[in-house]
Amino acid sequence: xxxxxxxxxxxxxxxxxxxxxxxxxxxxxxxxxxxxxxxxxxxxxxxxxxxxxxxxxxxxxxxxxxxxxxxxxxxxxxxxxxxxxxxxxxxxxxxxxxxxxxxxxxxxxxxxxxxxxxxxxxxxxxxxxxxxxxxxxxxxxxxxxxxxxxxxxxxxxxxxxxxxxxxxxxxxxxxxxxxxxxxxxxxxxxxxxxxxxxxxxxxxxxxxxxxxxxxxxxxxxxxxxxxxxxxxxxxxxxxxxxxxxxxxxxxxxxxxxxxxxxxxxxxxxxxxxxxxxxxxxxxxxxxxxxxxxxxxxxxxxxxxxxxxxxxxxxxxxxxxxxxxxxxxxxxxxxxxxxxxxxxxxxxxxxxxxxxxxxx
Amino acid sequence: xxxxxxxxxxxxxxxxxxxxxxxxxxxxxxxxxxxxxxxxxxxxxxxxxxxxxxxxxxxxxxxxxxxxxxxxxxxxxxxxxxxxxxxxxxxxxxxxxxxxxxxxxxxxxxxxxxxxxxxxxxxxxxxxxxxxxxxxxxxxxxxxxxxxxxxxxxxxxxxxxxxxxxxxxxxxxxxxxxxxxxxxxxxxxxxxxxxxxxxxxxxxxxxxxxxxxxxxxxxxxxxxxxxxxxxxxxxxxxxxxxxxxxxxxxxxxxxxxxxxxxxxxxxxxxxxxxxxxxxxxxxxxxxxxxxxxxxxxxxxxxxxxxxxxxxxxxxxxxxxxxxxxxxxxxxxxxxxxxxxxxxxxxxxxxxxxxxxxxxxxxxxxxxxxxxxxxxxxxxxxxxxxx
Numbered sequence: 001x002x003x004x005x006x007x008x009x010x011x012x013x014x015x016x017x018x019x020x021x022x023x024x025x026x027x028x029x030x031x032x033x034x035x036x037x038x039x040x041x042x043x044x045x046x047x048x049x050x051x052x053x054x055x056x057x058x059x060x061x062x063x064x065x066x067x068x069x070x071x072x073x074x075x076x077x078x079x080x081x082x083x084x085x086x087x088x089x090x091x092x093x094x095x096x097x098x099x100x101x102x103x104x105x106x107x108x109x110x111x112x113x114x115x116x117x118x119x120x121x122x123x124x125x126x127x128x129x130x131x132x133x134x135x136x137x138x139x140x141x142x143x144x145x146x147x148x149x150x151x152x153x154x155x156x157x158x159x160x161x162x163x164x165x166x167x168x169x170x171x172x173x174x175x176x177x178x179x180x181x182x183x184x185x186x187x188x189x190x191x192x193x194x195x196x197x198x199x200x201x202x203x204x205x206x207x208x209x210x211x212x213x214x215x216x217x218x219x220x221x222x223x224x225x226x227x228x229x230x231x232x233x234x235x236x237x238x239x240x241x242x243x244x245x246x247x248x249x250x251x252x253x254x255x256x257x258x259x260x261x262x263x264x265x266x267x268x269x270x271x272x273x274x275x276x277x278x279x280x281x282x283x284x285x286x287x288x289x290x291x292x293x294x295x296x297x298x299x300x301x302x303x304x305x306x307x308x309x310x311x312x313x314x315x316x317x318x319x320x321x322x323x324x325x326x327x328x329x330x331x332x333x334x335x336x337x338x339x340x341x342x343x344x345x346x347x348x349x350x351x352x353x354x355x356x357x358x359x
Numbered sequence: 360x361x362x363x364x365x366x367x368x369x370x371x372x373x374x375x376x377x378x379x380x381x382x383x384x385x386x387x388x389x390x391x392x393x394x395x396x397x398x399x400x401x402x403x404x405x406x407x408x409x410x411x412x413x414x415x416x417x418x419x420x421x422x423x424x425x426x427x428x429x430x431x432x433x434x435x436x437x438x439x440x441x442x443x444x445x446x447x448x449x450x451x452x453x454x455x456x457x458x459x460x461x462x463x464x465x466x467x468x469x470x471x472x473x474x475x476x477x478x479x480x481x482x483x484x485x486x487x488x489x490x491x492x493x494x495x496x497x498x499x500x501x502x503x504x505x506x507x508x509x510x511x512x513x514x515x516x517x518x519x520x521x522x523x524x525x526x527x528x529x530x531x532x533x534x535x536x537x538x539x540x541x542x543x544x545x546x547x548x549x550x551x552x553x554x555x556x557x558x559x560x561x562x563x564x565x566x567x568x569x570x571x572x573x574x575x576x577x578x579x580x581x582x583x584x585x586x587x588x589x590x591x592x593x594x595x596x597x598x599x600x601x602x603x604x605x606x607x608x609x610x611x612x613x614x615x616x617x618x619x620x621x622x623x624x625x626x627x628x629x630x631x632x633x634x635x636x637x638x639x640x641x642x643x644x645x646x647x648x649x650x651x652x653x654x655x656x657x658x659x660x661x662x663x664x665x666x667x668x669x670x671x672x673x674x675x676x677x678x679x680x681x682x683x684x685x686x687x688x689x690x691x692x693x694x695x696x697x698x699x700x701x702x703x704x705x706x707x708x709x710x711x712x713x714x715x716x717x718x719x720x721x722x723x724x725x726x727x728x729x730x731x732x733x734x735x736x737x738x739x740x741x742x743x744x745x
Binding site for chain 2: 066067169270276278282314321324
């Protein structure tokens with residue numbers, strides 16, 4: 001008889017993490033290949049098309065990077081909140097609030113100020129907007145013990161409706177002929193892109209810098225230590241005299257603020273005006289949750305997982321366009337890949353032994 | 360080393376020359392990319408466009424097409440890039456209003472390609488617009504709704520407060536007014552093109568408020584299903600199908616409806632491009648061009664179940680004297696097919712619901728007026744969300 005038993009793995013090396021991820025990815029690809037076979041498409045052709053469309057061609061790579069920018073920013077912010085076991089599901093709303101604040105700043109001061117003044121101002125405003133939207137659930141949780149999963153989730157909808165109200169009502173642009181949406185931002189308030197691409201590099205640099213700074217903050221500073229203790233051992237934290245209120249407020253301000261920065265990037269770098277929530281963000285705030293987890297809650301790794309996930313999303317285009325499969329296939333493929341990556345975690349933390357015994 | 364690279368250079372130039380020669384010798388082909396906002400199986404807008412695309416592909420043997428469905432407005436730039444750069448499309452059709460800015464921006468990026476944006480108002484040298492509008496059919500639906508309603512409360516489930524929707528609601532209300540000056544139109548906004556859950560909720564609440572007749576703009580048969588289920592339970596709710604043949608979802612509830620035949624329009628646009636006669640001028644098709652069609656399915660303009668009721672409902676008109684609702688619908692439909700100068704719903708006097716005269720007696724709204732219309736006519740309740 002074959003017996004499977006598992007024991008906890010205490011030491012998890014980087015090499016083991018890498019190998020586990022590669023194996024999980026491979027296992028996921030095998031299952032995806034079966035899906036493609038059922039759909040009547042040669043899996044090798046399909047997977048190579050997806051790769052071509054995301055990393056394997058200059059065009060695909062530029063798009064992958066463009067899409068990775070908000071994912072890295074939001075994902076890095078989320079790692080901080082998740083480390084403190086603050087389940088922030090509200091990054092989508094925090095991002096939209098950042099977009100709202102920065103659009104207002106851009107439209108109000110964009111004509112009067114030069115680019116080098118207005119752009120930092122917009123990023124500051126975006127950070128502020130996201131941070132404000134982030135600390136609301138923090139206050140609710142610490143002061144009134146309101147579950148943050150519910151409050152952050154609901155605040156997404158509230159923010160989306162505030163945005164809709166603004167663009168349908170008072171902010172509706174004169175140049176839109178009665179259609180909802182603000183006027184375009186003035187030229188000074190628009191982020192420049194790398195020529196021939198849509199990569200708004202200022203936000204990209206900001207995203208990389210934020211991921212690096214946050215990594216230092218989490219592992220090297222007293223605040224990072226406190227945030228981790230709040231999450232991992234709140235009792236010990238209390239005895240150690242950690243101010244839970246202050247720590248949670250700061251970490252949610254940062255987490256929300258980074259999502260707000262992503263909102264600035266999308267409005268000022270891609271769309272150039274504020275439209276309906278669905279046209280500002282294609283669910284980056286939710287996708288970034290997975291990005292943060294794939295990065296094992298290490299902000300620096302969100303750079304890798306953000307680019308990887310952006311690649312999956314962008315490569316998904318190929319499924320529809322080159323392979324002619326319905327749009328839903330994209331979601332099936334992406335979902336399958338993720339399930340396998342997350343399942344890999346189990347094997348990372350548990351050692352499985354197979355033993356044969358006679359009965 | 361130098362020799363080798365020189366050789367490679369010459370070799371590649373020769374190769375290039377050959378491939379160019381081969382290309383020139385080939386028959387001219389056009390590849391068109393279509394970007395849809397919804398899934399092609401949505402049974403509404405995107406579905407209708409896709410039928411049009413297939414029709415064009417079948418009819419034009421020099422045409423190759425590729426489509427992308429369920430494209431979020433925030434991703435449209437990327438999809439356009441992909442169709443042009445990777446799929447080498449010569450023409451890209453974008454089918455939702457929200458794609459307007461992306462389409463215009465793409466026109467600047469690819470000056471040698473042609474872009475056609477459906478329902479927008481921004482054009483440039485290589486970006487044109489096209490639209491098939493259904494407001495005339497909404498008027499005809501309104502005539503029937505006004506004739507059939509018992510409660511004199513008529514509901515409308517609407518997607519987004521943009522001129523297109525306001526135009527449809529107003530045309531519907533004008534039809535209702537012509538048949539039944541007592542009836543009022545109640546509007547619920549759901550802020551979604553594709554939102555069966557929200558549409559169902561809005562339809563239920565309109566019925567709860569006393570509406571017995573419903574029309575809508577949303578891309579699923581959700582409202583019809585609500586109407587059908589109430590009708591099956593003994594409370595007759597009249598509904599009007601939207602954009603595709605949705606009558607099979609509510610045989611006892613759907614009176615009529617409208618759908619759009621994009622096929623003819625796509626063929627015309629593509630033929631113009633093929634022959635070099637394309638301009639960026641707005642292509643705007645109505646009943647006359649055979650784009651707007653009355654009915655809840657392909658065969659019956661009016662569901663046979665309701666024909667008798669409509670034949671008995673008499674309406675007093677200036678033009679035809681006393682006439683049955685059925686005959687009036689058919690007469691007006693016929694006039695619309697002859698052209699807007701024969702009959703158009705937006706002919707004055709038309710007041711908005713705040714009492715202001717918007718269209719003077721005897722005048723007809725211009726296309727520009729209709730494209731930017733943002734007021735409710737006087738038998739619509741409430742205000743447009745601001």
